[in-house]
Amino acid sequence: MDIFAQTLLTGIFLGGVYGLIAMGLSLVFGVMRVINFAHGNFVLLGMYAILALYTSLGISPFWGILVVIPIGILLGALLQRVLISRVIGSGDLPQLLLTLGLAIIIQNLAQIIFSPSQLSLPGFTWGSQLTYAGTIVVRPAHVAGFLIAVVISVGLTMLLKRTDLGRQMRATVDDAAMAESSGVRTKRIYVMAMALGTCIALVAGAVLITYQPVSPAIGNQFLVLAFVAVVLGGLGNVIGAFIGGVLAGVVQQVTAAYVGVDLQDVGLFALFILVLIFRPNGLFGRQEATV
């Protein structure tokens, strides 16, 4: 039972950060109907940004987040204005190509700048320390990451539910044309959604680097995790995506503990396909996945 509780808890902690990544992806998809294949590599950017700040300037990862936030917002807004705005509404194909191209560029730039090998924060022991809470082992970095994830997702939820900007975003998610004709400046909403989504991904990366080494190829793992979480929660359902992320974390950890560590992702992917077969609109989804 202890093992189970331990697995469950670790899964929830890790899942919170997956949920954060997924919320960004879901927000962008919901507002613009664009699946961002570069989203996983935005997480990668966040990880490398913190790594660079830490190794060159000695800035602690948690202060580093404050630096990463404006970078993410600027980067997202810039990408939206320059590139993504040109493929909105032109079908899946150009969007896939564009975001895939961006993903490859980020991954290879990271490889050129930081070398293809695994890197972690040198001398940052806090991430691997174990603390005992009764019979359960907790890593402080996991807890801190989870808390940050929760704070941001609550903040984002409030933003979406309570503010004018959020209402405009939700209106755009529901029906962009209708929102536009009711006076929402959808192009501006697109820029803000992309800025927010990118920023969240970078922050998630900043959290992850405190307990997980980074290498240029791992961006795809986060992308797939986010896909799984987003589909679990229902594409375009931002809060559902967070819950989906937590579920994904739990399933991953349970598979790792009871089936095999090497198969942890297979369990996750199997869940993903099962959900799409039986609940194609996600567990809390909107009606749109099937014809």
Next chain:
Amino acid sequence: MIKKFSGIGGVLFFVIAATLPLWLMTGEYVRGLGVRALTVAALAVAWNIVGGFGGRLSFGHAAFFGIGAYTSSLLLIHGGISPWLGGLVGMAVAGLLALLLGIVTVRLRGIYFTLVTFVFALILLNLARYFSELTGGDVGLSLPLSAPSLGMLQFKGQLGYYYVALGTLLIYVAISVIISKAPFGYRLRALRDDEEVAEALGVAAKKAKLQAFVLSAMMVAFVGTLLAQHDLFVDPGGAFGVERSVEMALGAIFGGIGTVWGPVVGGIGLVAIAEWADNAFHGAVAGADAIVYALVLISVALWLPGGLASITQRIGTLLKRRKKAPIEENSISESPKREVEVK
């Protein structure tokens, strides 16, 4: 314009391609590059049946490629069975798998289908890495050498592989031409353009989608066998990796999705660009060639979503515009109006 090219130009293409090794591509390296270009073209043609004619963008066709590569390789290693037979078995396995995956995804719309296929290939990749005793894990499997012969699909130089690849491409293009003209092709395109209208007109949507998916998977699987024999090596990443799925989709998209000749031109063009970028930039910074490749993707997305084939079409519409008023602009392939009329 394009139709005329399909007839005469098509024959010309294969005649030239068949004689190329005799006068231009005399070195082993260039011939090997030719094998790569032809196989990527064949993969793109096969992918195009689902992604182009059917309009369902699969980003997981590496699953079937890997099944083909591994089935024949394992049968060869453990049973000494000829890769031709192994390739057929691989096609059967891939077809069966595609049927199962097709059945569960048949209702899913555009991007959801893309996501499931993407993840499906990743599952196989993870499983292949996990069962490393069977698949060789990340080290991969080397295939046993036998006396060079067509029967064992092993040749001394690149030339034998070149002609087998060319023959495969010829058959695949023929299949593609037949489909594009047959009622089956019209059904697929009708479903792509408007599923509800097509169904209302009596197109059996589920059946047509499954047929296209299974056929495409089987074609891809055989190329998997062919490339495994060519490299005499197979590993999980090369067989089931995301890059493999992306490569065949891109070949088709770059050339002109939904056309017969687009994937051929696109597949070959993509290999040529990759090779050029590799030569030009790899020496400077490792990874720069991949960035050039990505820039090509982005350029296609922004300026040429219809692929290279749309260039000739654009010229065509420009010429027409001088005579008459323009017809429709945005369609990638031939006039969708006529397609929907077909029952």
